[in-house]
Amino acid sequence: MLKETIALYSPKVEEALERFLRKELAQARELSRFHEEYYANLKEYLLRGGKRLRPIALVMAYRGVGGSDEQASIDASICVELLHNSSLIHDDIIDRDELRRGGPTFHAKYRDWHRAVKASGDSEHFGLSLGILGGDILFNLGFKALAYARFDEKLLVKALKLYVEAYQQLIDGVLLDTYLPLSEQVEEKEYLEMVRLKTAALFEKAILIGATLGGATDSQLKALSSYAVLSAQGFQIQDDIIGLFGEEEEIGKPVGSDIREGKMTLLVIKALELADETNRNRLRKLLGKADLTREEVEEARNIVESTGALSYARQLAQDLVKLAKEKLREAEPSLTKHSMAFFEELADFFIERTF
């Protein structure tokens, strides 16, 4: 059901996104050649790919609670994709990333353009400036997509408030992520809270926006909210595991990046907690080491595995997903069969995937 649903809705979301951006591009063309090029670059960035899981989850929540205007929900659903890409552009500046979905990150693209045309001034700063503005524009366009969707205004205002909340939690999560590496010791609880904000919030709010527009009951909203947060926490733990134990070709980035960047993943938190002093000190040394070698990544893996941190993380991810599915079944009235199957399989996929 998961595969079929993605195959069905992914092109529809893509089409809605493309149509929306085409209109924006036409307006930009009226302003100047530079605006036209700028919005074309934003469009290219957005259409580079991605499975569009968040918009599809929004539509499935809408359908799951009995919403009937499918096209309106698809048109609204692109808001979360715009928000997601907005935060990617700003995150890539903050994390100094160069690559995104097989192309340059947005700020890197403009930096390189500035260099290529040998414009006066600082290319790095030019790229950064246009990256800040690009993220700003996409977040705002997400609002626009939602505000112009054809729903009753009472529902729209509720949905827009959820969009606001999604972004606030997301940024609060990024702040926490920036702050955690500065603190002496990080606990599992803080990690799960960070994930709830940084990773889960947008997935949760996508689902809640869909359900709200579809006229969900409070019980349905509550069940979907718990489902989303718990399964997204499972998703993130699996992400941490793949990042350290996955295959480089599959994950598309160097194995061990999290260790190199000093990220406080659950694996690291748990390994630091369970390790003896020698291993703990060794792992601390490896954390944030910019020139981490392949052997040192292997060493970090061994510590994480031998301390039992890996199996602990695997178990926790499974428990979270199991609980997520239980919460989902508490919705009254129940979601439609199709939606229920979709969300259950999605949660299973979150922790079974290897990429």
Add this chain to the structure above:
Amino acid sequence: MLKETIALYSPKVEEALERFLRKELAQARELSRFHEEYYANLKEYLLRGGKRLRPIALVMAYRGVGGSDEQASIDASICVELLHNSSLIHDDIIDRDELRRGGPTFHAKYRDWHRAVKASGDSEHFGLSLGILGGDILFNLGFKALAYARFDEKLLVKALKLYVEAYQQLIDGVLLDTYLPLSEQVEEKEYLEMVRLKTAALFEKAILIGATLGGATDSQLKALSSYAVLSAQGFQIQDDIIGLFGEEEEIGKPVGSDIREGKMTLLVIKALELADETNRNRLRKLLGKADLTREEVEEARNIVESTGALSYARQLAQDLVKLAKEKLREAEPSLTKHSMAFFEELADFFIERTF
């Protein structure tokens, strides 16, 4: 009427802003010590001052078309102040400014904090990162303030669409401002278009949000829109004049900054157009010269004055404000007397001020 109105509403806006931020701060406190400090810094930044002209204009437009729930309009009005400050934080990063309203800019504050506590990593980048997030948060909070104001949802959705439009135009304006210095020759038309987007849009949308929430007629909206754009263009021209011919103590930044930064102000555009070849080449040399001396500023002034660019700009600003006031009087039904007097005096103030 202008002074009295500002004296009356400025503290009310301040109070609403303070109350709103206090609530956000209380929520941040639940998250972590770092979040608490971060939101406290945002609050301090916002409460550093400013005349709150945009929120007051919003309230006066609301009252001017017969809106009766004054407190609700004041609560809504802080949205434009939040948006304005959001864009200041991002602009200050882009313009590499260090000072804002007698304190450090937001990114500079965090950069200096990072340095002071000797945290690991790049202080410059840390400040930049937290500055990007700060601007993101404030824009989002502006949307929140408006979405939660107590108005009918039909009106709210209209107002929220105007908020979205304000931000999009503002960024389109910043993009144009970034782009103009790269182009060979800039015309008055392009300058006025840039000002319409970068300076006028937020003032215009503040007024339109107020009028919309107050139940304005189409004629009133049209009159207020024209008034706002024209008078804000007058404002910006006066700003350019003060920036080159004003007193350093009054304007709070070095005289001639625009020349030093290579900004395409109306004075520069017009002087380049009217000057003989010698003066034109000389002015081009001075534009964007980072180490511009006091004598060179004086030289630029002389070129701008002797070519007649200064008197041209003064006249254009006056014409724009005159037309703005005429447009205002076309509203049907007329605005209330109090509002009319406020907006007329405000437009006069825009071009009479010397700071």
